[in-house]
Amino acid sequence: MFALVLEVLALTLPIFNQIVIDEVLVGYDKNLLVLVIGAILMVTATQTLIGLAQQWATIKLSVNFNMQWAANVFHHLFRLPIDWFEKRDIGSISAKFSAVDVIQQTLTTSAIQALLDLVLVVGTLSVMLVYSPQLSFIAIAAAVGYIALRFAWFGAFKRAEENTWEASTQEESYFIETVRGVLSLRVNGTLPWRESSWRNLNINRRNAHLYEQKLGMIYNTINVTIVSLVSATVLWFGANLVLDGLFTIGMLMAFLSYQGRFSASISSLIDKYFEFKMLSVYNERLADIVLTEKEMENVPDTLGLPVLTNNSIDTVIEFDNVFFSYGKDQPYILNGASFSVKNNEIVALVGPSGCGKSTISKLLLGIYSVTSGNINYFGNKSTASKSLRTQVGAVLQEDQLFSGSIIENITFFAGDLDEEWLVECARRAGVHDDIERLNMGYHTLVGEMGSSLSGGQKQRILIARALYKKPKFLLLDEATSSLDIYTESFVCQMFKEINTPILMIAHRPETIASADRVLLMESGLVQEIPNNFKQGN
Template identity: 45%
Template sequence: MQDAVNQEIRLAKFAQVFVGANQLIFGLERVLVIWIGANLALQSVFSVGMLIAYLAYKDQFALRMAGLVDRAIEFRLLRLHGERLADIVQSEPESSNPGGLGRPDSLRGIEIRNVSYRYSEGEPWIVNDCSFTIKHGDSVAIVGESGCGKTTLVKLILGLLKPDKGSLLIGGIDTSQLATNDLRAMIGAVMQDDQLFAGSIAENISFFDSDLDFDRVQRVAELAAIHLDISAMPMGYQTLIGDMGSSLSGGQKQRIVLARALYRNPLVLVLDEATSHLDVMKERLVSDAIKSLPITRIIIAHRPETIASADRVLVMEQGRIVHEFGAQVQLETASP
C-alpha cells in the first residue's frame, strides 16, 4: 500500500515535470517555426497560405501526440490502481466461522493462558509464554519498553493474529472457537495506524453503517470529545474528509477513530496509543468519559497521565507480563 502511494507520488511528480517541459519545448518550437516560415515567405520560397496550412496541421499533430502521451501516463496509473485493488481482492477472506462453539459470556472477561507468538519461524518469540486475566469492567494499562510486544499482544486479543502456542479465552470461550463476527462485535479497538476513509464524518464514525443511527453518532462523538470540533465545522457531521482523514489534525483524527470504535457498543475497548496526539486536558476529558462506560478497557500508553486512568498496570518485558500493580502506586513512584 505504502509502495503504491510512493509510486503514485513519483508518477505525479513526473507528470508535472513532463507538462512543464512539454509547454516550454513546444512554445520555443512555435516561435522558431513562425520566424523561419515568415522569413521564407518574405523570400518568396514559401507562400503565406502554405505557412498557415503547415501551422494548422502541425498543431493538430502535436495535439494528438500529446493526447497519446497523456493516455500512456493514465494507463500506467491504471496499473497502480489495479495493484491497490489486487491487495484487497487477493487477500484471503476472513473465515466467519459460523459454527462457533457458542456465545461468549461477556461477564467472564479475558484470559490469556501461556500465549506465545512470533511473526515467522526462526524469528524470536515476540509474545513469550504470556499469561494474565482481565475481569469484565476492569481498566488495564499495559506498559513496557518500545518493541517489547504490546501491540502484538493486543492484535492477538483482537483476533488479528493467531497464537502459535497457548490459548486466549474471551467470555470463557477460546478465540479459535469463537465466531469471528461475535469476536468483532465484542471488541472495539483504536490502533496506532488506524485510518479514516474518504466520506463524511458521520459515515466514518458509523463506519459506513447502512442503517446509520445519527443520535448514536453524536453520542459517541461527545464521549470522544470531538463533538464540539465537528459542530464548529461549516457542514458539521456531513463535512467530507479526504482519503485517510487528510483534512483533520492528528488529534481530531484520533478522536474520530475512537468515536468509531465506540459506535459499535463494544464490551471491550482496546486503545493502543489512541490518545497520544491529544493534549493533557482533552485526554482527561476522553478518559473520564470512557471510564463512565461499563466496558473492559485495555490501554497501551507511554504517558503517565494515560496510564493513571487505568485501575491496574501490567508491565511487559520481552513478550511477557513480569509485574503488576495499581496505577496510583505507579504514579506515586514516578512523582518526585
C-alpha cells in the same frame, strides 16, 4: 453460431470476385454483374448486422464475467491475513489485482476471436485445397514457419513483459509512497532527492517498455518480410498455373484472396495462443492473491458468545501462557505471557517501545494467530472471528478515516443510522463541539486518511467510531497519544463512566494513571505492577 455464419458468409465473397472476372468481364454480361453486386451487398449487410450482434454479445459477456471475477478476487484479497499486506507494498498489491483485467480480457475477447480465427482457418484452407493443393502447401509451410518464429521469440517477449511489469510496479509503489509522505519530504527538504529517485525508476520503466517495443518492431519487420515473400511465391506459382491454362484469372484472384485471409487468420490464431502462454506472467502475480488462504478460512462466523452484562462474567479477556513469533526461525515476541482483564475494569499495558504491546492487540483481534497457548474471550476458549470483532471496539495505531462525511466515518458507513447514539458517542469522545464548529457539522467531508482534521480530532472520531458499535470490550492502542492533557483527562474520565472493560496500550503517565490496574510487558512476559507506576520512556 455467430462465428459460423460470419465465416460462411466471408467465404462466399472471393467466389463473387471470381464470377465477376471470369464471367461478367469476359462475357460482357451486365445483368449478371447487377446480380453479383446485389448479392455482395446483401452478404455485406448481413455480415455487418451479425458482426454487430456478435460484438455486443462479446462485450456483455466480457463485462459480466469481469465484474463477477473482479468482485470475487476483491472479496478474497481483503480477507487475507494482515501479515500478507504487511509484507507487500501498495503498488505491488494494486498491480497484482489489476492482473485480473488482463487475464479476463484474454479469456473472453481473445478467446472468442481465436474461435473465429480457427473457423476461418479451417474454412479457407478447405477451399484452398479444392482450388490447388500445391499452392495451399506453400501457405501451410509459411504458417509452420510463423509458428517456429513465434516459439523462437517467445522467451524474449516474456522476459521483456516481466521486466516492464516489475518496473511499472516499482514506479507506482514509489509514487504512492511519495504522495503519502509529501509532508515529511517537504519538512525535511528531501523532495529533490525523492524526485531524482523517481526519475530513475521512471527511466527504468520507459527503458523496459522501449526494449519491449524494439523487440516488437524487429519481430514485425521479419514477419512482414516473410508474409510478402509468401505472397510473391503464391503469385508466381499461381500466375504460372494461369499461363499453363490450369487456372483462370478469376480463380487466381479468388485463391489469393483466400490465401490472404488464411494467412491473417492463422497468424492471429497463433498470436492468440501465445497470448494465452504470456498470461503466465500475470497468472503468477494473481496467484499470490488467490492461492493464499483467507484468514481463518475454517472458523465459523458465529461463536455463540454470551451477552455481557454487568458482573455476569468475571474475566472478559484472558491470555493463558501465550507464545508468539512471526515465523519458525524468528524469535518469540511473547514468551509465555499470561494476564487477564476483568469485567468493568480498565487495564493499562505499558512497556518499552517495540516490546510487542501492539502485537498483543492484534492477537486479541485474531489478526495474528498464537504460536501456542490460549486466548479466552468472555469466559470461552474460542478463536477470534468476525462475530468477536463485532463485539470489540478497537482503536489501533494504524487506524485511519476514509473519504466520506464524519457521520459515515463514525458509523463506518453503516446503512441504519442512529443519530442520537452517534451524537452521544461524539460527546463521549470529546469531539462533538469540534464537529459542530465545522461549516457542515457532521456532514463535513473528510479527505483521504482524514487529512482535513487535526491528529487529535482524528483520534477522537476513531474513539467515537469504536463506541458507536456498543462494544462489550474496548481495545485502545495509543488512542489518546495526540490529545492535549485536558482533552485526554476528559476522555479517560469517560472511559471510567461507561462501565466497559478496557485494555489500553499507553506510554503517557496521564493515561496510565486512569487505569485500575497496570501491566508491564518486558522480555515477552506480562506482569502486574503497582498502580502508581509512571512510565519513564
